[in-house]
Amino acid sequence: MSLARSSSVVTAKPRGGKGAKGSITTGAAYATVATYTPTTGKVYQLAKTLVGCDQNIIYQVLWNSVAISPEVYVAATVPFPDWYPYNYTEMIGDGSKTIVIQAKFPAGGAAGTCFAEISGEEV
Numbered sequence: 001m002s003l004a005r006s007s008s009v010v011t012a013k014p015r016g017g018k019g020a021k022g023s024i025t026t027g028a029a030y031a032t033v034a035t036y037t038p039t040t041g042k043v044y045q046l047a048k049t050l051v052g053c054d055q056n057i058i059y060q061v062l063w064n065s066v067a068i069s070p071e072v073y074v075a076a077t078v079p080f081p082d083w084y085p086y087n088y089t090e091m092i093g094d095g096s097k098t099i100v101i102q103a104k105f106p107a108g109g110a111a112g113t114c115f116a117e118i119s120g121e122e123v
Helices: none
Strands: 018-025 031-036 044-053 057-063 072-074 080-083 099-104 113-122
Touching: 031 113, 044 057, 044 072, 044 099, 057 113, 072 080, 099 113
Parallel strands: none
Antiparallel strands: 018 031, 018 113, 031 099, 044 080, 044 113, 057 072, 057 099
């Protein structure tokens, strides 16, 4: 009996590679940390977001100005990665719609430097 080895490659979807990074000093109101505008006619598959700050923050992810994630509380100095399943939400580029990460400090919090990254692929 012979066991043939398959040459097939399995690739997890969605892959990263298309996205944006940014940073801001947080305030009491939401402000945009990172934004990505998918190519017109392409479907953007969000793979991962990563958010971190030197102070406690609250962040959310928006598509076309509508929240597609809950408000997420992130403790100071602990970066928070969030992974999204294939077809998490339909995002078809038209040249003006964007995926955005916004952040602010919570009530009683303090301003800090917040970093964020959006990663996904266009298909």
